[in-house]
Amino acid sequence: xxxxxxxxxxxxxxxxxxxxxxxxxxxxxxxxxxxxxxxxxxxxxxxxxxxxxxxxxxxxxxxxxxxxxxxxxxxxxxxxxxxxxxxxxxxxxxxxxxxxxxxxxxxxxxxxxxxxxxxxxxxxxxxxxxxxxxxxxxxxxxxxxxxxxxxxxxxxxxxxxxxxxxxxxxxxxxxxxxxxxxxxxxxxxxxxxxxxxxxxxxxxxxxxxxxxxxxxxxxxxxxxxxxxxxxxxxxxxxxxxxxxx
Numbered sequence: 001x002x003x004x005x006x007x008x009x010x011x012x013x014x015x016x017x018x019x020x021x022x023x024x025x026x027x028x029x030x031x032x033x034x035x036x037x038x039x040x041x042x043x044x045x046x047x048x049x050x051x052x053x054x055x056x057x058x059x060x061x062x063x064x065x066x067x068x069x070x071x072x073x074x075x076x077x078x079x080x081x082x083x084x085x086x087x088x089x090x091x092x093x094x095x096x097x098x099x100x101x102x103x104x105x106x107x108x109x110x111x112x113x114x115x116x117x118x119x120x121x122x123x124x125x126x127x128x129x130x131x132x133x134x135x136x137x138x139x140x141x142x143x144x145x146x147x148x149x150x151x152x153x154x155x156x157x158x159x160x161x162x163x164x165x166x167x168x169x170x171x172x173x174x175x176x177x178x179x180x181x182x183x184x185x186x187x188x189x190x191x192x193x194x195x196x197x198x199x200x201x202x203x204x205x206x207x208x209x210x211x212x213x214x215x216x217x218x219x220x221x222x223x224x225x226x227x228x229x230x231x232x233x234x235x236x237x238x239x240x241x242x243x244x245x
Contacts, residue, residue: 061122073134118190133175137168177232
């Protein structure tokens with residue numbers, strides 16, 4: 001409860017906006033007449049499966065990015081590997097600078113179409129925010145604090161786990177939240193290589209000139225991105241150790 005009291009009031013306004021947009025879409029959805037094609041895509045059984053596939057694609061990509069980027073970021077802040085940091089960050093930056101569609105399509109030549117290829121493309125595209133924030137978060141820890149922990153007998157590993165990482169948590173989690181939002185939006189492009197996502201509604205709407213499908217896809221992606229951003233921000237605030245926020 002004490003941690004919840006630390007959450008700024010403005011954080012509680014975002015879910016209200018999400019609810020208003022969601023209710024507005026639900027009212028529009030239930031009061032609109034759809035064509036046969038639109039009904040096939042927007043029937044709840046199909047729509048539910050599409051949303052679940054989109055979330056699955058986003059979460060799997062996020063887990064892989066976190067597992068790679070955070071340990072790599074920690075490694076690159078250690079004295080022996082600091083010289084590699086600019087090289088690795090620049091390589092990760094290439095992944096984000098490249099057009100997402102082109103990146104995903106390029107991987108199809110190697111792995112073919114489908115879920116696995118889409119995940120790989122998304123991982124490469126979203127690794128930079130978490131990697132960069134992990135490095136920045138650890139580097140901004142006061143060197144005197146680290147020296148003090150070593151002075152009382154902490155090993156370098158214990159100092160990392162009990163001192164450096166807790167102090168870097170807010171910056172690292174901010175990177176994770178940023179990556180999640182990027183992945184929610186970019187996952188729509190997976191439809192071009194045969195992986196089901198909410199992008200299927202958007203591309204079908206554009207291809208067949210069905211504005212209702214296009215609007216539905218855009219609104220649902222927006223709602224999902226806003227919801228994940230809010231949950232990430234909430235978790236970020238609650239997980240931040242006392243005295244750091």
